[in-house]
Amino acid sequence: xxxxxDLTKRYSTRLAVDxxxxxxxxxxxxxxxxPNGAGKTTTMRMLxxxxxxxxxxxxxxxxxxxEDSLAARAKVGYLPERxxxxxxxxxxxxxxxxxxxxxxxxxxKQTAAVLERVNLADRSKTLVRNLSxxxxxRLGLAQALVHNPPVMILDxxxxxxxxxxxxxxxxxxxxxxxxxxxxxSTHILSEAEQVCDxxxxxxxxxxVAQGKPAELRKKLQPDLHLYVQIxxxxxxxxxxxxxxxxxxxNVQKAGDGYNVRVKKNADIRTELxxxxxxxxxxxxxxxxxxxxxxxxxxxxxxxEDV
Amino acid sequence: xxxxxxxFQRELTSYFSSLxxxxxxxxxxxxxxxLFVNDLTIAADLRPPDxxxxxxxxxxxxxFFAPLLTMRLLAEEKREGTLELLLTAxxxxxxxxxxxxxxxxxxxxxxxxxxxxxxxxxxxVTRGQADLGIAIAAYIGIWLYGGACLAVGMVFSAIxxxxxxxxxxxxxALFLLWIGDRVGTVISNIDIARFLRELTLxxxxxxxxxxxxxxxxxxxxxxxxxxxxxxITIRLVEWNRWR
Numbered sequence: 001x002x003x004x005x006d007l008t009k010r011y012s013t014r015l016a017v018d019x020x021x022x023x024x025x026x027x028x029x030x031x032x033x034x035p036n037g038a039g040k041t042t043t044m045r046m047l048x049x050x051x052x053x054x055x056x057x058x059x060x061x062x063x064x065x066x067e068d069s070l071a072a073r074a075k076v077g078y079l080p081e082r083x084x085x086x087x088x089x090x091x092x093x094x095x096x097x098x099x100x101x102x103x104x105x106x107x108x109k110q111t112a113a114v115l116e117r118v119n120l121a122d123r124s125k126t127l128v129r130n131l132s133x134x135x136x137x138r139l140g141l142a143q144a145l146v147h148n149p150p151v152m153i154l155d156x157x158x159x160x161x162x163x164x165x166x167x168x169x170x171x172x173x174x175x176x177x178x179x180x181x182x183x184x185s186t187h188i189l190s191e192a193e194q195v196c197d198x199x200x201x202x203x204x205x206x207x208v209a210q211g212k213p214a215e216l217r218k219k220l221q222p223d224l225h226l227y228v229q230i231x232x233x234x235x236x237x238x239x240x241x242x243x244x245x246x247x248x249x250n251v252q253k254a255g256d257g258y259n260v261r262v263k264k265n266a267d268i269r270t271e272l273x274x275x276x277x278x279x280x281x282x283x284x285x286x287x288x289x290x291x292x293x294x295x296x297x298x299x300x301x302x303x304e305d306v
Numbered sequence: 307x308x309x310x311x312x313x314f315q316r317e318l319t320s321y322f323s324s325l326x327x328x329x330x331x332x333x334x335x336x337x338x339x340x341l342f343v344n345d346l347t348i349a350a351d352l353r354p355p356d357x358x359x360x361x362x363x364x365x366x367x368x369x370f371f372a373p374l375l376t377m378r379l380l381a382e383e384k385r386e387g388t389l390e391l392l393l394t395a396x397x398x399x400x401x402x403x404x405x406x407x408x409x410x411x412x413x414x415x416x417x418x419x420x421x422x423x424x425x426x427x428x429x430x431v432t433r434g435q436a437d438l439g440i441a442i443a444a445y446i447g448i449w450l451y452g453g454a455c456l457a458v459g460m461v462f463s464a465i466x467x468x469x470x471x472x473x474x475x476x477x478x479a480l481f482l483l484w485i486g487d488r489v490g491t492v493i494s495n496i497d498i499a500r501f502l503r504e505l506t507l508x509x510x511x512x513x514x515x516x517x518x519x520x521x522x523x524x525x526x527x528x529x530x531x532x533x534x535x536x537x538i539t540i541r542l543v544e545w546n547r548w549r
Contacts, residue, residue: 101309102395
């Protein structure tokens with residue numbers, strides 16, 4: 001697991017990471033979410049031992065990253081944002097090199113297994129320089145996985161690859177949750193929702209929210225919102241009808257229908273159908289509006305920026 | 307030291323899979339061969355052929371040759387981003403730098419070994435009369451000299467991401483260290499000139515190894531340069547973490 005406490009990084013005058021504290025338990029994919037320049041990469045670089053923190057502490061699989069950096073590094077598989085490769089090596093040679101350097105117990109066997117896992121086994125003798133961007137991304141994942149580390153740190157692994165490959169990489173990351181702790185950075189909110197068990201939202205180097213995606217959504221939108229589309233009535237009539245229901249707090253036009261906010265714990269659906277039919281209307285669509293992580297993110301980050 | 311041998315193997319393999327490294331070796335050996343034949347022709351019936359010709363040629367050629375071998379060692383890793391991965395692997399900065407240096411030195415050693423053919427030809431031409439003592443001392447000297455030049459080259463490769471800049475700066479530094487033994491021609495104070503000459507690569511090669519002398523202070527000088535330059539390189543690599 002990853003445990004981060006008061007981790008801070010200062011670059012001369014700029015505070016890149018500001019006293020962040022979070023945990024990533026074993027078997028979970030934790031998303032580090034934030035806009036560009038929020039401090040995601042710096043956080044990851046500190047956790048992987050690439051750079052020391054200015055203050056605070058962090059441990060990887062129970063090993064303090066400062067007290068025993070080499071042991072902590074051996075427990076991490078890291079994929080930086082820009083997949084670094086040696087173009088003159090073969091796919092197999094490249095992964096084998098990292099397997100040996102990271103102390104894999106059976107480097108050749110593990111290299112073959114990981115290439116199979118990322119669907120590059122048939123390319124094992126190909127020179128890295130001849131791989132497509134998506135394949136390089138998978139190669140990057142292979143080098144991070146090859147020594148079977150308990151912790152995986154992946155910095156925006158789906159950036160710049162085609163949609164099909166994005167799905168493949170997401171599936172691979174999701175499958176990593178079994179037996180690994182995965183810290184996964186992204187600024188694509190829908191991706192975090194699909195892939196991560198928990199999300200840590202970071203902005204200007206500070207953690208502004210953390211929790212399960214559903215919890216974060218609930219925090220932002222505790223009340224039931226409905227989207228309703230009614231035919232055979234005029235806009236005025238519909239608005240009057242909706243506002244006549246006592247539990248309705250707010251009505252807003254949204255496309256062909258209306259977003260209706262109701263009071264906490266109230267359910268107006270039966271009453272709404274009843275009243276609409278009595279008024280001669282016909283309900284075309286009625287569904288709850290669920291806040292996406294995108295709403296949560298924009299709400300939190302937006303407030304921060306103001 | 308964990309990781310040294312793995313990084314050493316990767317570097318050495320990388321030289322042997324690089325067309326550029328082959329071209330450098332080819333050019334060097336071609337010029338060497340022409341000079342060797344030329345010296346044999348001139349020496350015929352006049353004087354014994356120069357047994358230290360190959361090492362003497364290398365003493366000059368290394369000014370350009372060593373930076374070409376070392377320019378990519380760290381500069382390319384920085385540019386490609388692989389240095390970030392290396393620095394997050396469970397290997398110390400010292401292991402990374404030493405492994406890379408040994409890889410470059412091993413490649414230089416292979417090229418040096420190829421020039422043994424010239425010594426065999428010399429022995430054959432002189433019917434075994436060539437002075438092997440001078441040749442052996444000069445080869446040991448140039449091997450150490452080469453190590454020192456490569457270590458200087460590594461420092462400049464650690465400074466920049468641009469390989470050309472790294473090679474140019476290293477060549478300039480090596481040229482100063484090479485030509486420095488002629489400091490006596492511009493400084494009238496003998497003691498100062500002698501002291502400055504002691505700091506040059508040529509000062510510890512031309513009048514010792516190249517004439518068949520193996521003095522401990524010369525060996526210590528080259529070993530010291532290698533150690534100092536590697537130490538500086540390690541600090542420069544470390545500096546990448548603290549930026």
